[in-house]
Amino acid sequence: MLLENKNALVTGGSQGIGAAISLELAREGANICFTYRKHEAEARDYEQQIRAMGRKALAVPCDIAVFKDAERVVQAALKEFGSLHVLVNNAGMNWDGVSWKMTEEQWDRVLEVNLKGYFNFTRHVAPVLKDQKYGKIINITSINGMRGKFGQTNYSASKAGIIGFTKALAKELGAFGVNVNAVAPGLIETAMLKESDAREKIIDLAMGESALKRVGQPEDLAYLVAFLASDRARHITGEVIKMDGGQYI
Ligand SMILES: NC(=O)c1ccc[n+]([C@@H]2O[C@H](COP(=O)([O-])OP(=O)(O)OC[C@H]3O[C@@H](n4cnc5c(N)ncnc54)[C@H](OP(=O)(O)O)[C@@H]3O)[C@@H](O)[C@H]2O)c1
Known part of the structure; x- marks a missing residue:
């Protein structure tokens, strides 16, 4: 196993990509x-599935956009596990609209969740990883943060910011033994x-762009995140790895 005796914190694990990564x-x-x-209900179900594998599991409700919520979650994880080794910043949202119609609330909310939310968790986990001189941070961004997407100026800006x-x-x-990388998915088939x-x-649009002509599944991403969270990826840092079946080449 790649992550024996490691403790990980994943934001947004109640469905989609975050659930697949947690599992x-x-x-x-x-x-x-x-x-x-x-x-x-879904969160409690995943909690049970993880416990059934013989691991400790803790599902905590929060709004990642709220700084104090992030602090509370990190403290709860440290109390339960005693230490943390891996942070996966994954929870995110979109609220689309063309720029000439986008409201201030649409802009602010997407930036607060997708970008500030990643800072909020990192701010509370980074001191722990730095002091123990070991850790892995993996940030889920998007190919649309690299190329921009029509109707998603707010989302594309937030995902470019993550890079x-x-x-x-x-x-x-880096000097403290902490690797930090980003993964940029193309279209992934989640509940949404x-x-x-x-x-x-x-799907037709993504297939038209995709070199592999397949739709990505949450597990595709989870395998890559598990690798980046492990010591097999010890010499990789500051990278943005696309996981898109060749959707954006
Ligand atoms: N799916 C794709 O095609 C795709 C492509 C590129 C990038 N991504 C990125 O991958 C990540 C996961 O996407 P997904 O498709 O798995 O999304 P999803 O199915 O909508 O799941 C999002 C997860 O984040 C949680 N969440 C959302 N807003 C939150 C908030 N303010 N505070 C706390 N938790 C919050 C949700 O919790 P609840 O459900 O409990 O509310 C859920 O667990 C996102 O960063 C997304 O931008 C996705």
């Missing part, structure tokens, strides 16, 4: 604290897509 890190041996916001954040953080924490009325259209 995969647990399969690789890690104890998992993950956050959720609305989907409590700069990742690189600066890698420079700050499965339930969307525009599912067929969205």
Whole structure:
């Protein structure tokens, strides 16, 4: 196993990519604290699945955009596990609209969740990793933070911000044995897509762009995150790794 005796904190583990990451890190041996916001029943179910693997699991409700919430979650994880080794900043949202119609609230909320939310958790975990001179931070961004997407100026800006954040953080924490990387997915089939009325259209568009002609699954991302969280990736830092089936080449 890649992550035996490691403790990981994953934001947004109640569904989609964050749930797949939490389960995969647990399969690789890690104890998992993950956050959720609305989907409590799903969070409790994943908590049970992780415990059934013989790992410790802790699901904590929070709004990642709130600095104090992040502090509370990190303290709860430290109390439960005694230490932390891995932080996966994953929870995110979109609230689309063309720039000439976008409201101030749409802009602010997406930036607060997607960008400030990543800072909030990093701010409370980084001192722990720095002091123990060991740790891994993995930030989930998006190919749309690299290329921009129509109707998503707020989302694309937040995801581009995560890339700069990742690189600066890698420079700050590298000397303390902490690796910091970003993963940029293309379209991944999560609940949001499965339930969307525009599912067929969205998939057709992504397929048209994709070199591999397949739709990414949450597990595809989870395998890469487990690798980055492990010591097999010990010489990788400050990288942005696309995971998009060749959607954006
Ligand atoms: N799916 C894709 O195609 C795709 C592509 C590129 C990048 N990404 C990125 O991958 C990450 C995960 O996406 P996903 O598709 O798995 O999303 P998702 O299915 O909508 O799940 C989002 C997760 O984040 C949590 N969350 C959302 N806002 C939150 C907040 N303010 N505070 C705390 N938790 C919050 C949700 O909790 P509740 O459900 O409990 O409310 C849920 O667990 C995001 O950063 C997204 O931008 C996704």
